[in-house]
Amino acid sequence: MAALHLNEEGFFKLVESEKPVLVDFWADWCGPCKMLAPVIEELAAQYEGKVTVGKVNVDEVPDLAVRYGVMSIPTVILFVKGNEVDRLVGLMDKERFRLMVDAHI
Amino acid sequence: MVYDCLILGGGPAGLSAAVQCGALGLRALLIGNPSGQNPLGRAERVENYLGLPGLTGGELLDAFQRHAAERGVQTVTGRAIAAMAYGDIFALTVGSEVYQGESVILATGVARGRVFPGEARLLGRGxxxxxxxxxxxxxxxxxxxxxxxxxxxxxxxxxxxxxxxxxxxxxxxxxxxxxxxxxxxxxxxxxxxxxxxxxxxxxxxxxxxxxxxxxREAVAPAALFPGLALEGGYLRVDRDLATSLPGVYACGDCTGPPLQIAKAVGEGQRAAHSVKNWLERQRNSKK
Known part of the structure; x- marks a missing residue:
């Protein structure tokens, strides 16, 4: 399944669910975010059924970025039952994200 | 576009690597700070560069840059702030742009400036x-x-x-x-x-x-590429100037003393040859 593009309502509905949720905070003007996009899609496919992967555009949903202290993008946060359990900031390879997710599922 | 090689650093080592990449038929992109920031430009007199004694650092740097420009070296001015390897490709973030290459040559000079208390812990959190x-x-x-x-x-x-x-x-x-x-x-x-x-x-x-x-003028290479092995505070390289990460080479002051122009220029040239050999091995292994 492809990564889900989330608005505020969709975000809260998703992160409160039982399944862990990986959320990529990004923006159109951010080059590294664009580079990361295919990695995020690969993670969505790899963890299908185990982890839901979503994307939040910080320009469209700035309140979420403020709420979670996203101050540099890309920032990828892993939520388990509504709580942030880990995050990675910046452009990184897929292995780093895989290790973060595997440590919490 | 995916370059054959991304060269990070516009001092003698990086310029030498870029000129040699061109001579070897490699498509290289040199990423460097504005030339006014190069420490060589501040050297009052350089007495030990073979054949050209007595020039100022600025004059020597101008000559190196002219040579590179005449050879059509492609350059981008900016600070690399992040790097990533994915599959066989490296991506370097420079400002808000991203450049891709099949190999990297680090010619970043000596990282100056220390890390401030709280910096690493709050990176990305302000x-x-x-x-x-x-x-x-x-x-x-x-x-x-x-x-x-x-x-x-x-x-x-x-x-x-x-x-x-x-x-x-x-x-x-x-x-x-x-x-x-x-x-x-x-x-x-x-x-x-x-x-x-x-x-x-x-x-x-x-x-x-x-x-x-x-x-800062530069992000330290070990911060750009987590996992790069160091030795005595400098990047560890072998005789081919290969670092501990496959496809990443280093030359010049960042590999350690002597911190001299002649050594930087020589290593830059050698790193370009090593990259050419590495790319050939990689491409042959995929055939």
């Missing part, structure tokens, strides 16, 4: 190395710019233009800093906050803020 990349997230907020690079005043003006409330900290006030941006002299800094930045501590007291932009 600490940023790039105003152009993250400035939009701080609109309307208080930010501190720590000016350790020559273009820092320009980046401070960019942040102020976005609507950030900027305070500029540096050991000396830069001549090009806008009079509308408050300046404070500071040398000893500490970044404060639990899970996000709340203030910068200086010898003159705390400055409350939500963001700190640390604008």
């Amino acid at each position: 600490v940023s190395y790039c105003a152009v990349c993250d400035g939009m997230l701080y609109r309307g907020r208080e930010v501190v710019v720590v000016g350790l690079a020559q273009d820092a005043a320009e980046e401070a003006a960019f942040l102020a233009g976005l609507g950030c409330q900027v305070t500029f900290l540096a050991p000396e006030r830069p001549a090009d800093l806008s009079p509308a941006i408050p300046y404070k002299k500071a040398q000893r800094l500490e970044i404060l906050g639990e899970d996000r930045v709340t203030a910068v501590g200086t010898e003159g007291g705390q400055i409350p803020c939500q963001g700190v932009f640390l604008l």
Whole structure:
């Protein structure tokens, strides 16, 4: 399944669910975010059924970025039952994200 | 476009690598700071570069740059702030742009400047190395710019233009800093906050803020490529100038002493040859 593009309502509905949720905070003007996009899609496919992967555009949903202290993008946060359990900031390879997710599922 | 090689650093080692890559038929991109920031440009006299004794560092650097330009070396001016390897490709983030290459040559010189207390812990939680990349997230907020690079005043003006409330900290006030941006002299800094930045501590007291932009002339290579092995504070390389990461080579001062121009130029040339050999091996193994 492809990564889900989330608005505020969709975000809260998703992160409160039982399944862990990986959320990529990004923006159109951010080059590294664009580079990361295919990695995020690969993670969505790899963890299908185990982890839901979503994307939040910080320009469209700035309140979420403020709420979670996203101050540099890309920032990828892993939520388990509504709580942030880990995050990675910046452009990184897929292995780093895989290790973060595997440590919490 | 995916280049054969991304060369990071516009000093003698990087320029030499770029010229040699061109001679070997490799498509290379050289990424470097504005040439005014190159430490060689500040050398009063260079007496030991073979055949050209007595030139100033600036004259020598001009000659190297002219040579590279005549050979059609493609260059981008900017600071690399992040790097990533995915599959067989490396991506280097320069400001808000990303460049891709099949190999990397690090010619970054000696990293100057220390890490401030709180910097690593709060990176991405208020600490940023790039105003152009993250400035939009701080609109309307208080930010501190720590000016350790020559273009820092320009980046401070960019942040102020976005609507950030900027305070500029540096050991000396830069001549090009806008009079509308408050300046404070500071040398000893500490970044404060639990899970996000709340203030910068200086010898003159705390400055409350939500963001700190640390604008250095370069991000240290080991911070760009986590996992790069070091030896005595320099990048560990073998005789082919290969680092501990496949496809990443290094040359010049960043590989260790002697920190001399002749050594940098020689290593730059050798690194280009090593890259050519490595690319051939990689491509043959896929056939």
